[in-house]
Amino acid sequence: MRPAKILLILVCGAFSAAGIAGTRQEFTLTVRPAEGWAGGAMTQARSLGFFRGRNLGCEISNRDGTVNCVAADYDPAVNGGDAMQCATSVAAFPSFAKNVRAINNASAVLLYFDPATGICTDLVLIQGSQFLSDQLHGLPAPAKSNIVIGSGYARGFLSGVRYNDTNPNEFISCDVHATGLVHCVARDNAGSVAECFTTESANPSFAEAARAIDAISYVGFVFGSTGVCSKLFLRKDASSLP
Amino acid sequence: MRFSKLLLTLALAGFSVSSVAGVKQYVVTTISWTEGWAYSAMGEARFNDRSSLFCQFFDEVTIGCVATSAAGYSVSCRANAVAMPGFARNVRAMNSASFVALYWDPAHQGTCTDMHLIQGSQFLPDPDFYVPYAKYGTIYISPGVAAGVLSAVRYNNANPNEFISCEIQANGYMACMARDNAGTVAACHATEAENPSFADAVRSINELSRVIFHFDPASGVCSSIDVYQSSHHLL
Numbered sequence: 207m208r209p210a211k212i213l214l215i216l217v218c219g220a221f222s223a224a225g226i227a228g229t230r231q232e233f234t235l236t237v238r239p240a241e242g243w244a245g246g247a248m249t250q251a252r253s254l255g256f257f258r259g260r261n262l263g264c265e266i267s268n269r270d271g272t273v274n275c276v277a278a279d280y281d282p283a284v285n286g287g288d289a290m291q292c293a294t295s296v297a298a299f300p301s302f303a304k305n306v307r308a309i310n311n312a313s314a315v316l317l318y319f320d321p322a323t324g325i326c327t328d329l330v331l332i333q334g335s336q337f338l339s340d341q342l343h344g345l346p347a348p349a350k351s352n353i354v355i356g357s358g359y360a361r362g363f364l365s366g367v368r369y370n371d372t373n374p375n376e377f378i379s380c381d382v383h384a385t386g387l388v389h390c391v392a393r394d395n396a397g398s399v400a401e402c403f404t405t406e407s408a409n410p411s412f413a414e415a416a417r418a419i420d421a422i423s424y425v426g427f428v429f430g431s432t433g434v435c436s437k438l439f440l441r442k443d444a445s446s447l448p
Numbered sequence: 449m450r451f452s453k454l455l456l457t458l459a460l461a462g463f464s465v466s467s468v469a470g471v472k473q474y475v476v477t478t479i480s481w482t483e484g485w486a487y488s489a490m491g492e493a494r495f496n497d498r499s500s501l502f503c504q505f506f507d508e509v510t511i512g513c514v515a516t517s518a519a520g521y522s523v524s525c526r527a528n529a530v531a532m533p534g535f536a537r538n539v540r541a542m543n544s545a546s547f548v549a550l551y552w553d554p555a556h557q558g559t560c561t562d563m564h565l566i567q568g569s570q571f572l573p574d575p576d577f578y579v580p581y582a583k584y585g586t587i588y589i590s591p592g593v594a595a596g597v598l599s600a601v602r603y604n605n606a607n608p609n610e611f612i613s614c615e616i617q618a619n620g621y622m623a624c625m626a627r628d629n630a631g632t633v634a635a636c637h638a639t640e641a642e643n644p645s646f647a648d649a650v651r652s653i654n655e656l657s658r659v660i661f662h663f664d665p666a667s668g669v670c671s672s673i674d675v676y677q678s679s680h681h682l683l
Contacts, residue, residue, distance in 0.1 A: 235679070248656060251679035263678025268645045269671075296645065307652035309677040310543060339682075411508045418540035420654070422490055424504070441504030442542040444493035 228368045229377040229393070231336035233314050235262055237279040237288040242327075244277035244290050245316035248309060249339040251277075259287065262315060264306040264329075271296040273303050275317050275326060292319035292326040301406060301413075302384040305331040308417035312338050312364060333419035334379020335368040353378055353394040360392035360400035361426030361439065363446045364419065378425055380416035380438070382406070388413050390427040390435060402429035402436075415440040422446050470585065470602045471611040471627070473570040475547060477501060479515055479523050484554040484561070486515035486523055491544040491573040501548055503539040503563075505529070511539055513550050513560060525552040525560035534640065534647075535618040538565040541651035545598060547571045547615075567653035568613020569602040587612055587628040594626035594634035595660035597681045598653065612659055614650040614673065616640070622650055624661045624673060636663030636670035646673045656681050 235246030244262070251262040259280030266273050273294045280287035296303040306329065309315060314337045316330035351366030353376040362378040370376070378392040388409070391401035406413035415438045419425055424446060426439035475489035477499035488501035503513040509529050516522040529536035542548060542565065549564035585600030587610045596612035604610070612626040620640030627633045640647035650673060653659055658676040663669060 246679070248679045249682060252682045261678060261680045263676060263680060265674065265676035265678075266645075266649065267672070267674055268643075268649060269674075271645070303648075306677060307648055307675070310654045310656060311682060414540060415505065420543050422542065422544060437507070439505065440540070441502055442490070442539060443500065443502035443504075444488060444490045445500035445502070 227371050228373050229336045229375055230338075230340065230368075231314070231334075231377070233337065235260055235277065235279045237277045237290050239288050239290045240321060242321045243316065243318050244279075245314065245330075246277075246279075247314040247337040249311055249337060262317075264309065264315075264317075266296065266303055266306055273299070273306055273326070275306070275319075275329070277317060290317075290319065292317065292324050294326040299326070299384065301386065302326060302329050304413075304417060305329040305382060305384050308333070308382075310420040312420050312423075329384040330381060331384075331417065332379055332381040333416060333423075334377055334381075335362070335364040336377040336379060338365065338368040338421055352376060353392050355392060355394045355398050355400045358430060359426065359428045360390075361424070362392060363424045363443075365421050365446050380419055380425065380427070382413050382416045386413075388416055388435070390416065390425075390438065392427075400427075400429075402427055402433050404435040409435070409438075412438040418442075470604050470607055471570045471609060472572075472574065472602070473547075473568075473611075475571065477515060477517050479517050479521060481523060481557070482554055484552045484557075485549060487547065487549040487564075488515060489571040490542055490546040490548060491571055501550075503542065503548075505536075505539070511536060511560070513539075513563075515550060523552075523557075525550060525558055527560035527563075532560075532618055534616075534620055535560065535563050537647075537651060538563045538616065538618055541565060541567070543567070543654045545569070545572050545654050545657075563618045564615065565617075565651070566613055566615040567650060567657075568611060568615075569596070569598040570611040570613060572598065572602045572655055586610065587626050589626060589628050589632050589634045592665050593660065593662050594624070595658065596626055597658045599655045599681055614653055614659065614661070616647055616650045620647065622646060622670070622673075624650070624659070624670060626661075634661075634663070636661055636668050638670040638673070643670070643673075646670060649673045649675045652677070 233247040235251035237244040264275040278289040314332040318328040350370040353362040380390040424441040428437035477488035479486040547566040551562040585604030587596040614624040625635040
């Protein structure tokens, strides 16, 4: 399955996990070299200890503007797995480079590439509460908060929602495709869903805001009857950190 | 005291804290109304003194920032994202590894004049659990180059003196700095006008990042700043 619709699947509940806190979406690193894609949530794609068999990462060289991404889902339990790498450049694919720079601990990353050439063809970046780590690093939970959905709008604190034990069904996220699609979605505890779409070419500042979403973010979006985003609100707040 | 030399001060150990892990720079949210500045560390504020600092986009043009001290005193200023694009980019880049210094004109309070953003290992919040990356978390410095992984350096119990960070001001001035456990310091500087891609790299630094910067040791000018965002770098 090409996971381009993974966010919609989440909305439908098929892959969502109502955890001990807000929604956590299980998105284990998966690599399909023959099919030309790899993806996973950054906080779930790390290797533990000194074992380096699992990895999802991208690097931009400012010397020559090349962008290189790698993914490996080696599983020591079965002594097997796959690996891939692809390349592009800042000049050839500037929005791909912007997505790479925006990767953080609230990110799920879907890499697409041409298996024949090894050239990266898309990077879908999903910045959402559902991908924040399970661990609070021993720190106190942030102030609990809820997703608010009204007529034509939705809003919420990423960490406040993710680490709130009383709202197991809630999340908020925005995804940005390197090919230009921008999509935001939120679900409250009653299961109500709000979402909107736009494009980077139509609203470049929306794309920049979506890329900037991370664990310290408060996000809100406004939309009309057509489902087109008319406003994307972003706040970076120290008090919202886990 | 304007905090333009904060990073340099840290390198000289005046404010650095060698903790149980890598260097943590202890930051208490501080406001000076008369001098027109406020600063805080995003990852530390709510744990150190229950203070806060936030910035938000009211719309595509207007940005508002508010800093609140532990005593409950607040200050706010606004900036125009069109007139100050570097300020807007810095706001979007704020994360849990950020130190933020806000400036405003004391004579015209309410108008932001600069934001000084430092993205560094020393500002990541304290951990309280076993961290499995000690072996990898060291700063590498040799003539003309320095490198390190933010989280691995910050949470490595074996290297209490190490850090790596880069800073950028809204006016485009940039500097990167690293210190290894022996106290060796490497640093370089650049400007966004001359190297916009360097500024993009600096703003992208977060707890997933490995940072490597090259420079001319004679002039101290950065020749490259590269950032690798990887799940393997996460705690």
